[in-house]
Amino acid sequence: MLVHIDGPWSPLLGRLALSEIPYTNPILVGTFIFASLLAVVLVGLVSYLGLWRTLWRDWLTSVDHKKIGIMYILIGLVMLFRGFIDAVMMRTQQALAVGPHSPGYLNSLHGYLTPYHFGQIYTAHGTIMILFAATPLLVGIMNILVPLQIGARDMAYPYLNAVSLWLTAAGAALVMASLFVGNFAHAGWFGIVPVMELPYSPGVGVDYWMWAFQLSSIGTTLGGINLLATIVKMRAPGMTWGRLPIFTWASLSANLISLTTFPVLSVTLALLALDRYVGTHFYTAGLGGNLMLYNDLFWIWGHPEVYFVILPAFGMISEIIPTFSEKPLFGYLGMVLASLGIAGVSWGVWLHHFFTMAAAPAVNAFFSITTMAVGIPTGVKVFNWAFTMFRGRLRFELPMMWAVAALFFLLVGGLTGMMNAFATNDYMVHNSVFVVAHFHMMLLLIVYAIFGGVNYWFPKVFGFRLEQRFGKWFFWLFTAGTATVFIPMFALGFMGMTRRLDYVPFPQWGPFLDAEVVGIAIYVLSAVFLVAQLYVSFRDRAANRAGLDAWETSRSLEWMTHSPVPFYNFAVTPQVHARDERAWRVEHGVDGLRPERYEDIHMPRNTAVPLWLGALSFGLAFGLVWRIWWLVEVCSAAILALIVIRSFDHDTDYTIPAKDVERMERAIRDVPSGRRVSGDLPDGVPALREGL
């Protein structure tokens, strides 16, 4: 049954051999040294501070949705950094390798990256940024916020939540492992068939890509189930659908997408795996296979995935803008319907990724129209945000700056998207960097919303605000970098530059590529300010301590508990009375935190099983990549055994007695928010805080 592969194979190590370690490549050796040093420093730091026990007990084995969310975000940030380095390499390579006389370094004819290495870099960049940066960052934020916004103690399935996290972590680890052991796919993040097939890519790169994708896909499907069930079943009393915070609505829409489309991705990749491992003919160029079947199945997932990442971003913008406009969100119902509408339409647009396939004209016209229809709910959202700001008391604090800037990117990305939606026009720009610039605008909108969201909810999670001066430097430099990279890229797209060029044949494109390098340098500089912002915020955390409601004009339920949020979220489940519960309570002077009496709290116990499942999944995937069959068998058996053994564990929850809750609650001393907790508001004017 198994496909025979030429080349050495041993029962113990499969295809793995010393020659697969790229110790001759100076770039990878440098990366390895850097990564090793970082690991040594981290391990040393944890040991020095004596944090191993805390790390294990409070983080790695935790099922607390907030901690899982933070770990998701950490994975996302690490992978964002990795993907960013890939971007820097692509920009510099393209700027160096212009014209036939451009110099070559490090065994490369032009520039410093060989075509094969360059191929791996753009594949890794796309895969990482979509699946291991944007997705974990957003899933992390949803994980933290949704239970808080609906007044739940945790997710519906805290244990499954941890499993999702560690599956994603295993996928990310697999991508990282491919740096130092073997290589990565070189056929684009969405997999160009038949290049992904075994005869054209006999190495392990595609296998790494495929299994990392698969792990992330399974993790995200399970996460989607969890969030949907949480929103449907775990809402606090009084939290009717009409009162659901808008970010929760956005998460609901996003996870409808993840639940329905990630299974298709799993199948797509599984069929590719069958082609590569047992020699079936799904996507082969011959023997009855069909290359376009891969594109069809992949983009059934791929396009909705774009909306899966953009809807939570819209949700965050919708939370930030009302807070800093000091007005309720304009057009709540329209916003909800628009979110659900985007989720719905996302299911009928996928062919626009391969308009050039030569489907019948009516087919292209259909998908062209559905694609343009996405503009309608998106337009509704833009106008709702604009009307929310209209005649509001706008405060341009950091979250608001990121949110408003995101709107500009939505405009640029959305309008260029409309241009691509014309099938005829798409035949012109297909596979050009114009398309690349377009979707980077959309993805940067998500990044902007994420930075806005992180700045906005950071005090809720950690109890202190992020510093604003360095933060604003970061914002402006990041924005300048974005403009400098992508405006020339749009221009190059119109000039006909195609994607994924490791060598640029036309010298007249050189200046534009040089401008993009300047842009990426500004990005690098901005990252320094991000680190400075984080460092200064941490150093001055006592001064930046935030109260319940860090921004004083926040509106939803998550601002009604302590900052940082205790592990049980709310001492007593709140009764919800209004759409913007926090604003309503402040308005009516009933925003005190002390309930009449405390009750027992039922909580899930921490468990190490999800961590082991993640580790075993990594082992399973690694074994599959290198065709180490004993490892595959051992890990599969262990995973099954662990699931069954866990099902016999009846002691998975515990109860905190009411008096302990009361004791813990009294021990928490909230910082006064700078204004009276109850009583009338001083005429609606927000009290000024020191230092801002």
Add this chain to the structure above:
Amino acid sequence: MSAATTETLDAKRNPMWSSGYGHDAIATKTLGFWLYMLSDAMMFTALFVAYTVLGHTFNAAGGPWATAVAHPGTAFKETVWLFSSVLAYGFAMIALKKGSRSGVMLGIAAALVIALGFLAVDAHEVMTLFRMGATPERSGFLSAFFTLVFYHGLHVVVGIAWMLVMLVQVAAAGLTEKVVYRLLNLRLFWHFQAVMWVFMFTFLYLRGAIV
């Protein structure tokens, strides 16, 4: 907006914190599992898409096509086995309704044995096809055909394993909350794969006999 929904509410007198509030654990678990089953239905859909796209004669690449590999008679035999197993599991659920542990175990054991009968017919059918040279590696059409057959077969295998685990758990722990929601989830799983079988039977096995 918020005022519109709360005008009649006196904030000072209304309770701000709920008391005695809890979630229905069983209903929460079954909803999540049902969502999982629907995502599984989406996986079946994707496989059916592959089967539709690769279902033409030229996808058989000169090898055996649907007319040669799909045997409706055998498939109907499998249908009888499978639906009977589903019915037996249904009897286990009726016993659960009365809280009868032995009834539950008897029903599950019957469902398990009948499911083994299905697997035997299924395996025999697949082996026959393999012997005549119709293997998944032969053509794109056969890849899609066998992947669907095996994916459904995998459900039956998983269901049987799950039934074994549940037999032990019902015997050892009794009808506790955890056991009950797992029995309910297993019901969803087992009855769901029967619904999928309806489509397998119609579009995989019967369609081959039409054209």
Add this chain to the structure above:
Amino acid sequence: MTHTTDNAWQHPEVQLAGGGYVVAYVVGLALMGLALWLVRGHVGSPLDLGIAMAAIAAVAAIVQCVLLLHMNISETQIWHTVALVLFIPLFILALGLSSWMFHGLYRRTMMMTVPHAAAAPTQAAKTGG
């Protein structure tokens, strides 16, 4: 977070079980048998048969969804039903749009006319279904 009940088996979802299972069994087998009989007897053109089979499968699936999976709008089951109803258009979209685009593609790339030794001429003419 959750509350436990002493008699978990008295949960309303357990109480859904009932005689409907036997009805589902009989109706399901009868419908599948009917489809088999129609196909075996070649009653009607392939297109008519295809439509009839699809209709029978749809009826059988609905019967099973209602009687076996208890899809209804009662308080215990409403979210299960809503979830299924939201999924159904997606099944149709994925299958329908994919077949549509490949139908056009195959025609335009003339793959339908590629001769194959083993494919009988009558089969090649009817591959659209």
